[in-house]
Structure formats: structure tokens, C-alpha cells
Amino acid sequence: MVKNLLDGDPIETREWLDAFASLLAASGPDRARFVAEQLFEAALQAGVALAGVEGATGHLLQTPCRNTIPPSAEPDYPGDLALEARIEAINRWNAMVMVLRAKKSAGGVGGHLSSYASIATLYEVGMNHFFRAGSADSPGDMIYFQGHSAEGNYARAFLEGRLIREQLEKFRQETDGQGLSSYPHPWLMPDFWQFATVSLGLGPLQAIYQARFLKYLENRGLLAPSDRKVWVFAGDGEMDEVESVGALTVASREKLNNIIYVVNCNLQRLDGLVRGNGQIIQELEGVFRGAGWHVIKVLWDSHWDVLFEQDKTGRLVVRLSEILDGQLQHASVHGGAAMRELLSADDAELQALLSNYSDEDLARLGRGAHDPVKVYAAYQAAVQQEGPVVILAQGIKGHGVSSAEGRNIAHNQLEMSTDELKAFCERFGLALSDEQLQGPDYYLPDTNDPALQYLQERRKALNGWLPARSVPQNLSMPAVLPLSAFESVLKGSGERTASTTMVFSRILNILLKDGALGKHIVPIFSDEVRTFGMETLFRQIGIYSPSGQQYIPEDRDQLVYYHESTDGQLLEEGITEAGCMASFIAAATSSSVHHLPMIPFFTYYSMFGFQRVGDLIWAAGDMRARGFLIGATAGRTTLEGEGLQHQDGSSLLIASTFPTCRAYDPAFGYEMAVLIRKGLSDMVEQQKDVFYYITAMNEKYVQPPMPEDVEEGICRGMYLVREGREEGQKAQRVQLLGSGAILREVLAAADLLQQDFGVVADVWSVTSFGELRREGESALRARRFGKETGMPWIEVCLSGRAGPVIAATDYVRALPDLVRPYIGQSYTVLGTDGFGRSDTREKLRRFFEVDRFNIVIAALHALSEENGTVVTTDTVREAVKKYHVDADAPNPWDV
């Protein structure tokens, strides 16, 4: 940190400033800026360190520790401050009571008292003056509320009459229905919550891409230009999450004038201070300014105004910039005398400055985040900004929650004594009965109470309630094409070979060209379009760039040149799977957020999906996302040379744990076409809140034509792809299950079994072990409770089929193991557990023991353990020898 200096010669300083003021007046801001930059440059050249730019040229990244907007520039407050204070006080009270009562009645369900206490004014000013709900003309502003301040949203909704007492009583008690969810969960409260934010960092990241997606829709002509805003409320601790800061330059690069970050800088997180030995606000200012954001600091409340005015030399501001957050917290907790000591210490000038202030006066010097006048000024400036804006609002964690206020334990505080509740009421001017205090009980004033009337009026003027989520009843959905539209895929590839990724590319093309659906498709990539061989999209639909293409691409003379355009349809996000997921979510929830259905296809290296950005995918499910995740280069042995970090053997297993995800591992192009068609039907025609995860491989082979009557099986999880031919009465039989990349090994194994050992194999393509499991478990549950139930699909398929069952996939064994409970026969699973490594497909499949030969060996071994079998352990040994399998090779997953 560069040392802050005191003004050693105020008269000289004044002369410089006056000179600058007259330059500005006479020559205008451009000239003034030029001269100022020359001065900075000269200082840097001379080795003079400037705050925030040590060793680097550029703008000052940090400004002094005072409010960005001086009192002279504050607009008149347009509301009734007294009534707003009363509304806020009631909300504070009810939020607190809800948590305390839940603790009393339901013990350990928890809640938070302190976070909303610090953010309340920031919400209230927005609710009374800025946040616009949807109307007939516009779907309204998009507000990402701080997840663990949900208590405040519920308290306000109670005051507004949207929630009733019985619901507050069921805060965090949801299983009997009608409860209030702990945090913003659209899945649980679909009419109330719009965005899932409680996994820290995901709200800020989503908000930036949401703001960007709104511009995308407008630039593509799908939505009329609007002044809708995206507001996101984050904690200062939350800013440590890489997701919170990782996409800041997206906003500045794309000149987003519709995003407003509000950071609730109460200086604390869960365990203690965010930066005890530093200054989190100054640090964040540097980060945001460095990323090209406009920063508005709201540090101090109106009580400080006079003091700053009296501080003629700026000594107080210098002192404030030296104070560590840990020191400020200490003084705040320990009262006015401690504050005096901190501010003036042994500095005579500051002591003199504070001499007219009593300790009580000093204790009253508050923080900007709790002063509606300061907050309003900041919001008003923010909505007028031409680029992205952040408001760094300094508050106190647990403001008003007496024993917790500003203390390290604030986050986990869940109790308040009657005396503390009384003190709270006194402080916020709430006149409550003893009964209400003792309860403590909720406070709902009479409907004639001016505060309630005011609140209703304000929300009416801003179009209605927030938060709110809605999908219009009459939302017009595009028609979904019939399966026959994919004829070119369904008929197979003839003599030519193609990978399922190439097939996907063709399917996507058919969708993009469809008159009804085409414009609703949002292809999203994380810098791998060429890897997947889909670069024709560049030219065909254009890469979205709000500034068009201001250069001549070097490949302009090529058919598939790199074409950026303002109305481009392709979201080429650069190398950010998290950013892509945020775009995916924005598109996949567009029906509720923009009242316009969009269908994203995010195609990525499958290893960098569920494993890397799984939490965002989880949030997408919570937000009722509809779209397609295409896990390309999927599988642990299909990718050849790429090795340990790239080869995916687990995404399908993880996907099976995501409630609204339908995960599939197709082997053939026609399976993929059927699945995408089914997904569209689910999401668009039937309006189900599900998303599909489909793997796509880069191994090329002949794509067979679609057999008859397999559609249902493909969608439900398995179908018979080849019936074994019985030759002779005594032939032994096995059931082979294969998936995706390994299905062709399974088919080859069936040939070998027949050819070399006279064993007959029925081969099943299992498109989804996860779906088979989902159905199987539902059936088992129904049986357990004595309910009528149909047979699960896997039982339907395997009933009457003789022989042991062997499954092989390119994924960990736990994936095919998902269906073990529904298989009556012996069941052997082969898979690719352990770390991947680089080599050829053939060698990798041998290494992981999922190649055709190992499948044959597993089938023979399973048969050898059956009663009355003619296959013996000698047969198995013979096969091991015949196929040169090294029985002494180390176990690949035994590490």
C-alpha cells in the first residue's frame, strides 16, 4: 500500500487545484484529462509512487476513503423518510422474529439474523424507489438477492400481504408443504424466487451474463431495447469467490449499462473479518476500477457530513485511509471513546477536530449502507451510468442486533434476550406490546397504517411485487419439428464414417434452419468450436459481438471465416466453462425472466462440465432451466492422446444425481436425434422443467440406420440393438449391455463369443443407466408401499431373457451398477475407474479392460459360474490366452 500523505502545504495545494479548475472551465474535460494524465505520467517517470499504480502506468485505482458522491451532489430524497424507516424497522423486526421463532419451535433449522440486518436499507431503498417488477410492457428488472438474507425478503412479503403468518411460522420447515425455503430456491418457491444465489459467487457471475444475455436478445431483435436493469447483491466475503470477480471484464468489455453490483460491505464474513489487516472496500475498488467498472463508494452516513466539512486539510480522510478494517471493527464494537482514540490517536489536529464531539456523538457516526439518503444518491447515480457500476456500501454486520452487532460471532447468532429485543425496538422506534416482545411475535400493523399504505403505493408505482417469478400462461412456444425432420441422420451414414459429434452438428443445423424453432436456439461454446468440427457455424449464424466486427478477419476469403456480428447467434464465450454455464442458465430460464423461450445448447469438453462447474449446473436445475448440455469428447477411452485431466469417466454418474437432468450416452446418430427430439418435446411442447445432458464422441464409425420400434427404448434407457441367433439347442446365452463409445466393443464381443465359443449374445444399447435407475427406484418404492406399479423398463426388457448380464461402458463401474437392483440374473460390470492416461483408443480400452476381448472374458466367466453350464474356468483361461490378455497386469484403479 502506498503511504497516504498529509497536506504539508495547503496553500500550494490550493494553487494547483485552482489551476486545474480553471483549465477545466476554460478548455473542457478532454484537455483537463490530458493534462492530468501528463502529470501522472511525469510522476511515474520520475519514480514517484502513486496510490494504486505502483510500478504501472494507468489510472489511479483507489480513491480516498470517503463517499464518492459528496453531499452537494446528493439529489433530494423523493420518498417519505419517516414512513420508510418505519417499514424497514418492521421488516427488521419480523425477519428477526421469524428466525427466533423457528429456533424455538424447530430447534436446529437455523437462519440468519445478522446479514439482512446489514443489508436492509440497501434493499428498502431499492424496493421503494428502483426495483421495477414486470408489467404488461416489460418483464421488469432482474434482482439477484443475497442468498442468506432471504429472511428480509420474506418479512417484506409478509408486510405486503403476499405471505401470511402461517408461512412465516414454517420458515425452513418445508417438508409438509407451504414452508418458506431457507434461501432463494425457485424450485421450491416457483412463484416467488427467480434466481438461485446462495451458493456464494454464483449470483454475481450469473448477473453479469444475465445482463449480457439481455443485450444479446435485444441485439438479435428478439426483444425490444429497454432500460431494464440487473441488480446483484453480494457480500464482501462473497467477493473472495473467483466466480464473483472472474467475469468483471465481460461487463466492461461489452459496455453493459444494465448491470449494478451492490456489495454489502459489512467487513465481515462467517468466521470474522474479510480483511482484518487491510481494507476490503479499497481493495475491491481497485479490482472493479481495474476491470473498467464505475465505482461508487458509500462509506459514511450523513452524521459524518459536517465533520468532513470541518476537516479543511483532509487530515481525517487520510487517517481513515490508514485504518485497518480490524481496527474499525474494534472501535465500532467498543463505543465512542474507542472511536475517538482510533480517529485521532496522538494527532493534535484530529483531536482538535473531534473536540466538539462527545463520545456519544462519535458513537453515532454511522455507516453509509444504513443511510437511505446516501444509498439513494448512489442508486440514482448508478442507474444513469453508461457502463457497469458497482456500489461498495459499508455497513455493520448485525446492525441493530445488539449483542451480535459488528462482532465476530454475528453470523451464527441465533438468540436474543428480551432486553435486547427491547433495545432493538427503542433504537428503531417500534412501539410493541409486552406480549409481542415476550413472544417474540410478528408485528403486522393495521391496514390503515400510513406505512402500509405507503408501501403498497410505492410497489404499485414500480409495477408490483418482487421478488417474483412467472411464466406467462399464454406464452407462445415454437412448434417442435417431427422426428422425420432428422431423416438425414436417421437413415445412417451409409458407407461413410461419422462421429456422434458430427451427427450433433448436423442436428443442430437442422434446428437452426427450422423456421419456427431456429431463432430460439442459442449455441454456446467454450472456445472449442473447431475442436468439435463445427466452425461452419461461425459464418452461418455469426458470433455474437455487441460491437460487430471492426477488423477484417485474416481468413475473410475462406468460406467459414471467423465472423463476428452484432446480431450473431453463437455465444463463443472464450475459455470459461463457468461463464458458458451462466449464459446457459440465462438462456435456459428465459421463459420466466424474459417471457421468451430460448433453448441453449452448451457444448463442451465433458470432463470440464459436471466435474468443474457442477454447482452451476445444480443451480440451473434449481432455477428450472431447460436446455441441452452436450458433453463432447466424452468417455475415458475415446479421446486418445489427451490423458488424465481430459478423459471423463464420471460425468454421467454425477449427472444421474441431478434431479432434473436427463442424462444419456448415445452410441449412434439416430439415438442422438431421437433424444434431442424428445428433449425438445419435454421442454418446449410439454413445458417440463428438465434439461438434457447428452454425450457426444469424436470416434468416427459407420452410423447405422435407425431400426424399427426403438424410439421408446432409446428414451427410456435401453433397447435391443441385436438379437443373438440361436444355433443348436444347447447354445449358452448372455445379455450384453453396452453404452456410448463402448457399445461397438460390445457388439464385437458378441461376434467373438459366437465365433470362438458358440455363445449367443443379445446386445442392448443402454442409452441411460440413470433413467433406468430413476424408473426402477420408483417401481421399487411403489412395491414397498403396496402400490400398483408397472414393471420398470429394464425388467420389461430383460424378462424372459436367459443368461448372465454383462455391462461395459466408458465410465466408472458405479454407473452400470446403478441398475443392479433390477436385474435378477448375475450381473458383471466393466468400466474405466481410475485416472485416465494418454494412448490410443485400442490400448486404453485394453488397459481399462473394456475392450471386446475383456468383455468376452467377463461373459465367459459369468457363464462359468452358472449352474449346468458347459463353459468352465478352463474356457475362461483359454480366452485369456487366445486374446493375449495379461492376467497379471496391475489393476488400473488400484492406486
Ligand SMILES: Cc1ncc(C[n+]2csc(CCOP(=O)(O)OP(=O)(O)O)c2C)c(N)n1
Ligand atoms: C459457495 C459457498 N460457500 C460457503 C457458504 C456458506 N456461507 C454462507 S454465508 C457465508 C458468509 C458470507 O459472508 P459475506 O459474503 O461477507 O456476507 P455477509 O453475511 O457478511 O453479508 C458463508 C461462508 C455458501 N453459502 N456458499
